Amino acid sequence: MDCEVRIRLLDDKGKPFMGIGPVWLLERIRELKSISAAARDMRLSYPKALRMLRCLEEGLGYPVVNRRKGGAAHGGAELTPEGIAFLATYEQFRASVSVYANARFRRSFPGLSD
Numbered sequence: 420m421d422c423e424v425r426i427r428l429l430d431d432k433g434k435p436f437m438g439i440g441p442v443w444l445l446e447r448i449r450e451l452k453s454i455s456a457a458a459r460d461m462r463l464s465y466p467k468a469l470r471m472l473r474c475l476e477e478g479l480g481y482p483v484v485n486r487r488k489g490g491a492a493h494g495g496a497e498l499t500p501e502g503i504a505f506l507a508t509y510e511q512f513r514a515s516v517s518v519y520a521n522a523r524f525r526r527s528f529p530g531l532s533d
Contacts, residue, residue, distance in 0.1 A: 420531050422524040424517045428478065428509075436478025437509065441471050445498060445506050448484060454496045479505065 428437035447457035458468035476482050483502030487495045498506065524531075 421521050424513070424520045426513050426516060430478045434474075434478075436474045441475045442506065442509065444468060444471055445483065445502065448496050449498050449503075449506075452495045452497055454484065454486065457496075 425439060427435040429435050443461060444457055444463075447460050448454055451457050451460065454468055454472070455465050458465045461468075463471075472484055476484075479501075481501050482499050483505060484496050485499055
């Protein structure tokens, strides 16, 4: 048995702006090169995806996605270098917290973690 750790980043007012949803969205944008395709793949509305990105970018204070207007033939999106670095750092942080939490769980609940 293990424990699962969920991490959310909060802005100065305590409002969450980063968690697993934005992680999945950024990963899908990176792969599909499109916000609308990423939203469809995740079964999110396009406006919801845009709100998630706006909230994330406001929380971080910098853009994480470059958007290109132009429709299906010429438009698209890609992560900014800062977005790529942030996503990698966030994932490394999440993984290290998970390793720590599971080790602590095993020490705290030895009968459950066998």
